[in-house]
Amino acid sequence: MPSPSVPLAKLGFLTIGSFDADDPRAGHETTLEVIELGERLGFDSAWLRHRHLQYGISSPVAVLAAASQRTSRIEFGTAVTPLGWENPLRLAEDLSTVDILSGGRVHPGVSVGPPMHFADVRETLYPDTADAEDFTYERVKRFVGLVRGDTASTFSGVEGIEQFSDRVQPHAPGLADRIWYGAASLNSARWAGEQGLNLLTSSVVKAFGPDDTDFAAIQHGQIEAFRSAHPDGAAARVSQGLVVIPTDSATAEQREKYTAYVDARTPRTAKPQGPANMLFAQDLVGTSDEIAERLYAHAAFRDVTEVVFALPFSFAAADYEQILTDIATKLGPALGWSPR
Known part of the structure; x- marks a missing residue:
């Protein structure tokens, strides 16, 4: 296994927080317990993905607020919040509040574009304004500006016994x-x-065409373009989010399950999918040494010092405990990382 020239600096994990529709509290509690476990294992961060109108966490901000009161160190992120579902001002208020409650541990991840299945939800989500909504980059710029402290209202001052601000409150210094x-x-x-x-970055990229199948090269090019355009240049922060499933301490039954999961998802990685040419990365399953060797051979992984490894979707709590423990105690150290 090759030795890292630059140690991995930050190690996080991502979950969608699946739950049973007939007993949603249990799944939400499991997600909070996974975050608590991550803190005990020394992970730098835990991230939640929005799952609107599905059986996964639909309100990561609310769950992270709860997690902030059950942890003291681990940082929190959303990967990602699709802003097409959100009012930027209200989201800025919610995230700023959780950032204050957590002591400055929130990392909002966002994206743009129309909501998924927009034709099916537009009359519920935006019954009067669907045609006027702006789902472009401007929505991100509005959100960032409001978090930063841009003017949100033309009125400020005292009215009766109430005092009003012209910017988002609470203001969370550093959140932007x-x-x-x-x-x-x-x-x-x-x-x-x-x-x-x-x-x-994640396990999905947009290829240039139907014959463009080198995921690592595409992602490497995106990271280079990002840093070339960023004021901080090579120091600009990038996090990679592949799916990794170490098997060091897994039982034979778990290894069989994990291999079947990866095998079922591998065919979609052979070529870009759909009219948008979306290309999926292969999930990495095996011992930590085997996974580390494959990561060091990945052109985009060699560009980063931060990762947020994505947990598989519908595994049992015991599986997540085994996977996270192996990542923290075996894979992370193999990549030069040390627990906090």
Whole structure:
């Protein structure tokens, strides 16, 4: 296994927080317990993904507020919040509140574009304004500005016994510098750099065409474009988010389950999918040494010193405990990382 020339600096994990529709509290509690476990294992961060109208966490901000009161050190992120579902002012208020409650541990990750299945939800989500809503980068710029302290109202001052501010309250100093943009395309990565944001990469990229199948090379190019456009250049923060499943302490039954999960998802990685040419990365399953060797061979992994490894979707709590424990105690150290 090759030795790292630069140690991995930050190690996080991502979960969608699945739950049973007939007993949603249990799944939410499991998600909070996973975050608590992550803190005990020394992970730097725990991230939640929005799952609107699905059986996964639909309100990561609310769950992270709860997690902030059950932990003291681990940082929190959203990967990602699709802003097409959100009012930027209200989201800025909610995230600023959780950042204050957590002591400055929030890392909002956002993306743009129309909501998924927009034709099916537009009359519920935006019954009067659907045609007027702006789902472009401007929505991100509004959100970032409001978090930063831009004017949100033409009125401020005292009215009766109430005092009003003309900017989002509470104001969370430093939160704007911790905003990440989830980019899948080269243009999005470049735009995020121009805005001075941090870059979240994942296990999905937009290929240039149906014959473009080198995932690592595409992601490497996006990271280069981002840093070339960013004011901080090579020091601009980038986090990679592949799916890794170490098996060091797994039982034979778990290894069989994990292998079947990866095998079922591998065919979609052979070529770009759909009219948008979305290309998926292969999930990495095996011992920590085997996974580390494959990561060091990955052109985009060699560009980063931060990762947020994505947990598989519908595994049992015991599986997540085993996977997270192996990542923290085996894979992370193999990549030069040390627990906090």
